Amino acid sequence: MAFDRKKFKVLHNKRIAKDVYCLELLGDTRAIKCPGQFVNIEVASYYLRRPMSIADWKLGDETTGKLIIIYKVVGGGTAEMAKIAPGEFLDLLVPLGNGFDINVDTTHPLIVGGGVGTPPLIALAAQLIACGKIPQVVLGFQSEEDVFAVDTFQKMHPEVTVHVATVDGTLGTKGFVTHVMEHLTYDYIFACGPIPMLEAVVKMGGALPGQYSFEARMACGFGACMGCSQQTTTGYKRICKEGPVLWKEDLQWLI
Amino acid sequence: MVDLSVNLSGIHLDNPIIPASGTFGFGQEFKDLYDLNILGSISFKGTTRDERLGNPLPRIAECTQGMLNSVGLQNPGYRHVIDQELPALEKVYHKPVVANISGFSIDEYVELAAAFDKVDCVGILEINVSCPNVKNGGMSYGVSAQSAAEVTRAVKAVAKKPVYIKLSPNVTNIVEIAQACEAAGADGLSLINTLLGMRIDIRTRQSVLANKVGGFSGPAIFPVAIRMVYQVGQACHIPIIGMGGVSSAQDVIEMMMAGASAVQVGAANLVNPWACQEIIEELPKTMEALGIKKLTDIIGIPL
Numbered sequence: 001m002a003f004d005r006k007k008f009k010v011l012h013n014k015r016i017a018k019d020v021y022c023l024e025l026l027g028d029t030r031a032i033k034c035p036g037q038f039v040n041i042e043v044a045s046y047y048l049r050r051p052m053s054i055a056d057w058k059l060g061d062e063t064t065g066k067l068i069i070i071y072k073v074v075g076g077g078t079a080e081m082a083k084i085a086p087g088e089f090l091d092l093l094v095p096l097g098n099g100f101d102i103n104v105d106t107t108h109p110l111i112v113g114g115g116v117g118t119p120p121l122i123a124l125a126a127q128l129i130a131c132g133k134i135p136q137v138v139l140g141f142q143s144e145e146d147v148f149a150v151d152t153f154q155k156m157h158p159e160v161t162v163h164v165a166t167v168d169g170t171l172g173t174k175g176f177v178t179h180v181m182e183h184l185t186y187d188y189i190f191a192c193g194p195i196p197m198l199e200a201v202v203k204m205g206g207a208l209p210g211q212y213s214f215e216a217r218m219a220c221g222f223g224a225c226m227g228c229s230q231q232t233t234t235g236y237k238r239i240c241k242e243g244p245v246l247w248k249e250d251l252q253w254l255i
Numbered sequence: 256m257v258d259l260s261v262n263l264s265g266i267h268l269d270n271p272i273i274p275a276s277g278t279f280g281f282g283q284e285f286k287d288l289y290d291l292n293i294l295g296s297i298s299f300k301g302t303t304r305d306e307r308l309g310n311p312l313p314r315i316a317e318c319t320q321g322m323l324n325s326v327g328l329q330n331p332g333y334r335h336v337i338d339q340e341l342p343a344l345e346k347v348y349h350k351p352v353v354a355n356i357s358g359f360s361i362d363e364y365v366e367l368a369a370a371f372d373k374v375d376c377v378g379i380l381e382i383n384v385s386c387p388n389v390k391n392g393g394m395s396y397g398v399s400a401q402s403a404a405e406v407t408r409a410v411k412a413v414a415k416k417p418v419y420i421k422l423s424p425n426v427t428n429i430v431e432i433a434q435a436c437e438a439a440g441a442d443g444l445s446l447i448n449t450l451l452g453m454r455i456d457i458r459t460r461q462s463v464l465a466n467k468v469g470g471f472s473g474p475a476i477f478p479v480a481i482r483m484v485y486q487v488g489q490a491c492h493i494p495i496i497g498m499g500g501v502s503s504a505q506d507v508i509e510m511m512m513a514g515a516s517a518v519q520v521g522a523a524n525l526v527n528p529w530a531c532q533e534i535i536e537e538l539p540k541t542m543e544a545l546g547i548k549k550l551t552d553i554i555g556i557p558l
């Protein structure tokens with residue numbers, strides 16, 4: 001089966017930064033293949049589902065599987081999500097999208113996250129570490145009050161270094177993730193964030209290989225409507241199906 | 256046992272449920288979700304002569320009980336559809352399909368109709384006249400009785416298979432256009448296509464869609480679709496495939512009572528990929544509850 005429609009039980013829905021919430025769900029996660037995949041969530045009184053990255057998961061059936069989603073309230077649908085209480089059930093299409101491929105040639109991977117582009121990089125970092133590829137992590141936010149997930153990365157492994165950049169300089173390096181990247185050495189880039197950030201990171205990475213996760217307005221999320229189809233160097237790709245992760249060689253249009 | 260079967264111009268359908276063009280691709284995204292052979296038929300993605308890359312993103316905007324799309328008829332072109340997509344669909348779906356055809360000139364409609372007419376698995380040609388006529392200032396063929404009839408006549412001249420004209424609701428008098436298509440030889444009518452709409456993001460002061468305007472579909476348009484199917488059904492004597500906002504077995508019954516011989520389900524597939532399967536499973540129970548023995552008994556009942 002490509003993906004399924006599953007009910008997940010809400011365990012927690014906690015605020016972790018300004019307008020940012022961590023949703024912990026109980027449900028069948030057995031179909032999830034890799035970090036970077038996403039789910040499409042039915043939200044009460046909204047017609048379209050809301051696509052959200054899988055931040056992390058624990059493999060298991062409906063009584064043992066766990067799924068973490070970290071989301072920011074940016075409009076009506078996510079504001080509705082913030083009201084969801086433990087014990088409620090959510091209807092998810094799971095899993096969607098291609099996700100990151102960690103079986104790539106790298107010894108010093110760099111992980112770059114911008115704002116709520118950070119969540120899918122959490123499971124990615126954990127899996128890279130599990131196969132001995134310790135990443136350096138650079139996270140960019142607007143301001144200190146927006147920062148989340150730093151501890152999560154830090155606690156994964158003693159050798160993981162986490163660098164933070166804030167636009168207003170209230171925490172870490174003042175400026176953008178690329179300001180931090182200037183001082184680091186790495187041989188592979190994994191990134192997720194807003195398109196202007198991805199564009200800057202691709203440029204900064206020069207000839208280095210990498211995988212970049214994109215967002216697009218979606219209707220179905222599973223390839224049926226062509227609503228998210230985006231031209232890339234290697235042809236048209238549906239961000240929901242051939243993406244959301246695009247590879248460096250797909251991205252010449254960004255540079 | 257209730258009888259769900261219907262007939263479209265001599266083509267037998269086990270039940271009236273057909274996924275609508277543009278919301279089901281060429282079936283591949285759904286084939287692992289349920290057995291497609293439960294469907295009455297499938298209307299595949301609108302196909303043009305040449306590959307079309309579609310409009311820039313964003314192409315989707317949410318609305319209350321519906322959505323806008325400005326996909327812009329992205330499709331791989333009819334040769335690829337005939338050589339690749341339909342053979343792949345035939346492997347998983349064994350009934351006649353509805354070939355949804357779009358054109359930007361009469362010649363293009365004719366070329367595609369003639370090509371799909373020769374394809375074995377195609378049961379019905381569904382001619383989408385909502386496309387702009389590039390030779391006539393981009394005005395859609397579907398907005399005037401004269402140009403809709405012109406497309407109908409030209410396509411009928413080359414097609415042996417039943418020709419259904421898919422009407423645009425963005426017109427002053429859909430009945431007049433439907434009658435013109437009937438007079439020009441159409442075997443049936445499909446309605447409605449999407450309603451032209453627009454959304455603005457009040458924070459960024461930009462239209463949500465890069466194309467600014469797009470087609471409105473989903474439950475919000477259901478009353479408009481019912482009204483149009485009803486009015487056209489009263490005035491014409493050819494079968495109608497009704498669509499627009501259908502999301503449940505009750506909606507299917509209502510659409511058939513309005514005058515539809517079969518029913519397409521569009522946007523509902525996008526928010527619930529199992530929508531058609533669930534509707535087909537619900538239909539017998541809904542019919543029993545309403546005392547309906549045969550679906551054909553309720554098509555265009557006197558209201």
Ligand SMILES: Cc1cc2nc3c(=O)[nH]c(=O)nc-3n(C[C@H](O)[C@H](O)[C@H](O)COP(=O)(O)OP(=O)(O)OC[C@H]3O[C@@H](n4cnc5c(N)ncnc54)[C@H](O)[C@@H]3O)c2cc1C
Pocket residue numbers: 038048049050051052053054069070071072073074075076077078079116117119120214215216217218244316317
């Ligand atoms: C593959 C993917 C993964 C994502 N992962 C996350 C995540 O882990 N955490 C997180 O906070 N956000 C994530 N997003 C963005 C998230 O989907 C949007 O923030 C959310 O849909 C906004 O809904 P809303 O009703 O609050 O906003 P509104 O602006 O009111 O939404 C209106 C419509 O636009 C869509 N929309 C608005 N913003 C976006 C956006 N940035 N991307 C896609 N669609 C949008 C909505 O889904 C809805 O259909 C992801 C998006 C995609 C495509």
Ligand SMILES: Cc1cc2nc3c(=O)[nH]c(=O)nc-3n(C[C@H](O)[C@H](O)[C@H](O)COP(=O)(O)O)c2cc1C
Pocket residue numbers: 225226227275276277278300301302324326328355383421447448449470471472473474476498499500501519520521522523
């Ligand atoms: C994403 C999307 C793409 C569509 N593409 C086509 C198309 O290629 N050709 C066509 O005739 N209609 C197309 N339609 C219109 C539908 O087939 C249908 O007429 C309309 O959406 C109304 O039904 P609904 O409310 O059930 O969606 C499209 C609709 C949607 C939502």
Ligand code: FES
Pocket residue numbers: 217218219220221222223224225226227228229238239240241
């Ligand atoms: S959102 Fe429908 S194809 Fe990607």
